[in-house]
Amino acid sequence: MKDYIEANKERFFEELFSLLRIPSVSSAEKHGPDMERCAARLAVLLKEAGADRAEVCPTKGHPVVFGQKIVDPSLSTVLVYGHYDVQPVDPIELWKSDPFEPEIRDGAIYARGANDDKGQLFMHLKAFEYMLRSGRLRHNVKFIFEGEEEIGSPSLAEWAEEHRELLSADVILVSDTTMISERVPSINCGMRGLSYIEVKVTGPDKDLHSGHYGGAVANPINVLCDIISSLTDGDGRITVPGFYDDVEELSEEDRARLARAPFDLGEYKKFLGIMEVKGEKGYTTIERTGIRPCLDVNGIWGGFTGEGAKTVLPSEAHAKISMRLVPHQDSRKITDLVERHLLSSAPDYVRVEVKKHHGGNGFLIPISSDAYQAASRAMQEVYGTEPVPSRGGGSIPVLADLQKILGIDPLLMGFGLERDTIHSPNESYLLSQLFKGMESIALFYEYFH
């Protein structure tokens, strides 16, 4: 497919950039019309690539884009999953170029969604187009692109339940993850789940002068800090009773296999600009992000945050807190557990409220499957080395649901790299990975039966 890429490169950029220019931020209400526009544009691109059916399907939330090409019902079927929504762009001031005006610099595309997931799903459109136009496609291919992955996919599971037949396939093929490095390709064979809550602590019913009341009235920011601090202990373990009950403990053998993945702690720290790593006692960095749960405050706010010094004892303090889960922790159960813990341990001098955001379960994929073997062979051919099976720290909550609803295992062929800084300012995607991804996917079709 190399020649095909070379011959069509400029058109590819135009098509991908037309997606990247649409600010499809699923979490912000004001971007509703952009979600519609982006879904419509994707359906057009599906048609142009050769799908004989491509439609924008309404859901309770943002629409799902469905497309398919049925070559021959007796052939096996690949269901490609991707998402066209993106993360918010703030802090916007740290972007070197407009997040929604893609730019190619130093061999990479810079834009929100360049990798996650518009860039990665685009590889599937073009690999499919190539296979079809070159007369090599011997699969039926279905596409399902959702617009709510970044907000926890609240609508897709229900939509999938209602369209089981339409979505029937032999594998769910997904490119929405990273590989270890360009020299060390890897295939994710497990992802973490997610619980996400928002906590509001209310003290006095109005902002107070901190001189008149400081010392006598509980300050909700101080209390929120106490609560957050108490959620983990000195060993980096989460203190919520029952939190670890269902955590899968890996055998020494499994841990040894994970440890074989090349990992340079010095490079890792240098890339992140940190002096030291920090995590749960008794586990390596790879284990801490792969097989262990964790708790992070994703945002916190309260009181006076402007320039200068204001002596206020604020009425409210807020935090967004998420937990990454591992098999076999159940997202709902954990969210309920944490909510109960927070509410029951709330001191009587403040009011604590918990709002639940969407979460999802983690999952595991057997490396013995035909799909994994085909992906491994394809990537080995493109990268010149056998991909390492790895465990991803991130979450694609809906995949565990789809796996359950459709009875099909997902396969995670991700071509992102750490350097792409997805979810952060200056998200990018290397052209070399974009093209190698297309080649690997095309070869996957050759080897998967």
Add this chain to the structure above:
Amino acid sequence: MKDYIEANKERFFEELFSLLRIPSVSSAEKHGPDMERCAARLAVLLKEAGADRAEVCPTKGHPVVFGQKIVDPSLSTVLVYGHYDVQPVDPIELWKSDPFEPEIRDGAIYARGANDDKGQLFMHLKAFEYMLRSGRLRHNVKFIFEGEEEIGSPSLAEWAEEHRELLSADVILVSDTTMISERVPSINCGMRGLSYIEVKVTGPDKDLHSGHYGGAVANPINVLCDIISSLTDGDGRITVPGFYDDVEELSEEDRARLARAPFDLGEYKKFLGIMEVKGEKGYTTIERTGIRPCLDVNGIWGGFTGEGAKTVLPSEAHAKISMRLVPHQDSRKITDLVERHLLSSAPDYVRVEVKKHHGGNGFLIPISSDAYQAASRAMQEVYGTEPVPSRGGGSIPVLADLQKILGIDPLLMGFGLERDTIHSPNESYLLSQLFKGMESIALFYEYFH
């Protein structure tokens, strides 16, 4: 002076409102021109009230307004201190009317600065005007109004050093505090000092995906919460080594006298909308705000604070933290102590930076002084009951400096009430207090020799 107020009420409102309409927020750079405008307007009002000298004096920061009326150099001199700067107005959405368009509702003026301190300093202008015009003034009167009280008065002390002679007087008369209630007038005979710092915690040098790195890389928000939580212990005491070294411990007798001030805990909680008070173990609510130091987070921010759920492991987290100090804690010493403590105990997986904002020392005023006795007599006549000597929890850091530089004790005749919610949305000032304040000040001139 009652009749004088009645006859001139509408003009009084016009004059006061002309000050309140100027957004003289000293902490925000963009309001620089408003500070100049407000100072100039005050000088005009001083002239109109009868000062034979009124000028706007430049300082390193916002200007000082000086005015005086020398009746006879052999008479005793009253130096009136006030400030024309105000606190920021956010959260602006909680204001029921424009903070800079004063409105009279339910017998009170609503505006930023209605009480603190434009409303209170205005009483002095009008009491002075009345005494002068009615031919009763038998004092020299000097006025010093600064524009930096809300940001810690960084320039006034130096300006006062350079103008010692000009400022020579027998008492510093100040209305910038509250009294217990309309039925229980009180005179502050001590205030707390202030230390104010801003803490920045930096983890990775960019925002990260919390799935890919969560559990392996320290989250600066979590670390900031740990730091803040560790600054106080379960008994509500501040844990910074050496913090309590210079704290004045009151005798049982002094504590018993303080306890005599009427205080209804039920009313207090009801007014604040809280179920329980919270503070240092072993002290009453009045003691916690009057004679004990405390630590409050005045603002905190970091990560994603928008709508929805973003899974980010942020690069930075920030907090504004202030401590109220008591005699004989030294503000600079305490600020240095806390900075050293934070820097030396910072873990190696983050970078901690401390920025010092301006602070000031607390002070005490002897109730045996002529000035206190005159104020007490004046207020007893207006309110029909003898004022209680109290200890204010707030800080007017510059007063301790002025006391030291000029060798004169301040006297705090404050007419604010808790209900005025200064520093908060919907700041207000009761008309009854505005007018009773004017009457009390006019009588103070009668009784002070």
